[in-house]
Amino acid sequence: MPEGDTIYALARRLDKVLADATLTHTDFRVPRWALTDLSGGRITAVRSVGKHLFMDVERRDGSRVSIHSHLKMEGMWDVHRLGTRWRRPGHTARVVLRAGDTEAVGFDLGVLEVLSDPAAAVAHLGPDLLGDDWNPDRAVANLAAHPDTAVGAALLDQRLLAGVGNVFRSEICFLQRVSPYARTGDVDLPALVQTSRRLLWDNRVRSVRCTTGVLIRGKELWVYGRDRRPCRRCGETIVRSDLDGRVVYVCRRCQPGPTDVGM
Ligand SMILES: [Zn+2]
Incomplete structure (x- = not known):
């Protein structure tokens, strides 16, 4: 299972590519969020808290949500140019996000949810060893x-x-x-x-x-x-x-x- 350092590096990598990008297509492939459409929203930041990953999105109507994911044992995020062959089978994709010709796919994610209050998802965690507020x-x-x-x-x-x-x-x-x-x-x-x-x-x-x-x-x-x-x-x-x-x-x-x- 990935540790905090891996998720921190992943967040940085995704943030570099996706921060400030406008989502042109979103496809959540888990029943609970299947009807969620964040296209038109702008990714403001990708960040980690412990082993949790958050993609903060400002929706077209100005409201803010965050795509919260946790890799657990098997999960992986991949970001690539649109049209690139995926590194895992399509049926293991849990979410597909596109911003222009950039595509990010989350495979086999242990947790995937869209939250209006992302802080609540990590409120149970102790201080983040890599957090800005490390205590x-x-x-x-x-x-x-x-x-x-x-x-x-x-x-x-x-x-x-x-x-x-x-x-x-x-x-x-x-x-x-x-x-x-x-x-x-x-x-x-x-x-x-x-x-x-x-x-x-x-x-x-x-x-x-x-x-x-x-x-x-x-x-x-x-x-x-x-x-x-x-x-x-x-x-x-x-x-x-x-x-x-x-x-x-x-x-x-x-x-x-x-x-x-x-x-
Ligand atoms: Zn020894």
């Missing part, structure tokens, strides 16, 4: 309010802070030298939050996700996807485990603390 103190306070939750699970809880996904949680825990199974209450939370912000910020415009600072293929990450291989720091074998139904990678020497039963 580390609030993120720390939110995490601190769940002292008994495993820190690896808390990092993925978008209500506490928004943007961390499964790759980053393993990398953040490694860099903080904490077990992802450690109680959140036992972790240096300001440092954890600072590392989370730094990793997402550094990766917001990169095409390859990198946490080690080494942009060489196969050397970009510390632990994620590296089970049974030696830790880059201490040589201990990295183990792969499960936390809240999603994989997590750990160096047990660098990250002392509680371990999962299966580890």
Whole structure:
């Protein structure tokens, strides 16, 4: 599943092409919005909040709506010149937007809706690690309010802070030298939050996700996807485990603390 940095980059890419464009054709292929027609409207901005994407549209009558989407597991947005062959089968398209000879297609979107109050869709989210209004103190306070939750699970809880996904949680825990199974209450939370912000910020415009600072293929990450291989720091074998139904990678020497039963 894409993480906050990926959606941030996607929003920037779409914004570059679509901001200020007037929609000439819109086709929503989900039942609830099938009758919605935003043609004639002007896209004022494309932006991300956590892993949520918003295309703000000023309609011809002056009213404002936002096309809210979330990629979830399989989703993708593609933008191309009109007439270009689509990168996925037509039946997987959930929305087609055209502005002159530019076409944007959202495929397999986990969420697609047209909202007059977009803020409500993300009101449940914690501070956005890549937002203009990023608030580390609030993120720390939110995490601190769940002292008994495993820190690896808390990092993925978008209500506490928004943007961390499964790759980053393993990398953040490694860099903080904490077990992802450690109680959140036992972790240096300001440092954890600072590392989370730094990793997402550094990766917001990169095409390859990198946490080690080494942009060489196969050397970009510390632990994620590296089970049974030696830790880059201490040589201990990295183990792969499960936390809240999603994989997590750990160096047990660098990250002392509680371990999962299966580890
Ligand atoms: Zn290690």
